Amino acid sequence: MRSLFAPALTPLRGANPHPLKIVVLGDSLVYGFGDPEGGGWVERLRRKWMSPSSPGHVLYNLGVRGDRTSSVSQRLEHEFRHRGELRNRVPDAIILSVGVNDSPRMGRWDGRNCTSFDDFQREIEALLLRSHQLCPVLFVGMVPVDQTKMPFLDCFYFNRADQYRYKEATRQACLSRGIPYLDIFDLWMARGEDWVTSRLTEDGLHPNTLGYQALLHDVLSWEEMHQLIANKSAAT
Numbered sequence: 388m389r390s391l392f393a394p395a396l397t398p399l400r401g402a403n404p405h406p407l408k409i410v411v412l413g414d415s416l417v418y419g420f421g422d423p424e425g426g427g428w429v430e431r432l433r434r435k436w437m438s439p440s441s442p443g444h445v446l447y448n449l450g451v452r453g454d455r456t457s458s459v460s461q462r463l464e465h466e467f468r469h470r471g472e473l474r475n476r477v478p479d480a481i482i483l484s485v486g487v488n489d490s491p492r493m494g495r496w497d498g499r500n501c502t503s504f505d506d507f508q509r510e511i512e513a514l515l516l517r518s519h520q521l522c523p524v525l526f527v528g529m530v531p532v533d534q535t536k537m538p539f540l541d542c543f544y545f546n547r548a549d550q551y552r553y554k555e556a557t558r559q560a561c562l563s564r565g566i567p568y569l570d571i572f573d574l575w576m577a578r579g580e581d582w583v584t585s586r587l588t589e590d591g592l593h594p595n596t597l598g599y600q601a602l603l604h605d606v607l608s609w610e611e612m613h614q615l616i617a618n619k620s621a622a623t
Contacts (some may be wrong), residue, residue: 400452404437405617407444412459413484416530417450417601421593428602444616447478455488455502457614460514467521480523480615486511487592488530490553492544502550507553511560525611526561528554528571530598533584545592554615567611574605 400565411429418428425434432448447470448601451458470478489502489510502510516523532545554572555615561568575583592604606612 388527390568395406403552405493406442407546408447408470408478408479409445409482410447410449410478411482411484412449412463412466413527414450414454414459415452415489415502415593416487416527417448417484418452419448419450419591419599420452421588422596422599426597427434427594428599428606431599432606437587442616450484453488454485456485456507456510456514457484457502458485459485459518460510463517464521479523481518481521482525483514483518483529484525484529485514486553486557487532487545487550490545490549491539494542494544496544496546501543504552504556504583507558508560511557515560515564519566523615524566525544525568525615526557526568526598527602527606530559530587530594531572531575531583531604536587536589539590539592556588569609569611570607571602571605580617 391505417427417429419425419430422430426430427448427450428451429446429448433443436444436446447466449462449466449470462563467477467481487512489500491501492498493501500507501541501610515524515526529550531547531550534546537544537546550572558568558570562564575586586594586601588595588598592593
């Protein structure tokens, strides 16, 4: 069956005088768990855009700790339909960041994945299709975990091999739909083991304050994020 595609990133919903409005949906990486100082990369960016000297763009942090892809998919359209201001009743764009909670092994290192790989592939395809039909979409990938700190909560065995497998499935699914994907996993791994572990909390799963600062820098340095903002500016 042929997929329905949303409009490309150019332009965003036509000309209007209002700031860019973005919903960010995902798990604890969106929620900002582990950053008591700044509240995570989304909150840090939200505050940055609240400055009187900023363009005044609006971010809605819709991260839920522990969410898997199926959970985000279930709440996607409701969240989208109820986020907007003034005459622009729905957001201009969606940023997704989910998948790490689908990947861990349950109970032991060789246990089953929380979401089987086959199920995950179907669920991420469905999430991307539904999102892309609503508006332009960007995807921010997962950070690598510290395997030496596992299990998380004495039950979840996160590991980089499964993370890589799941993030590659996500990257390929985004590529097939023309959805920009920021490969945080590969980006961070390229900076070295010491760099990665110094930016994770003691649980080995969540970024710490330094980690979220790095995430914000990576997102703001991303050409696709620049394009998203530039397109909005050109349309107003």
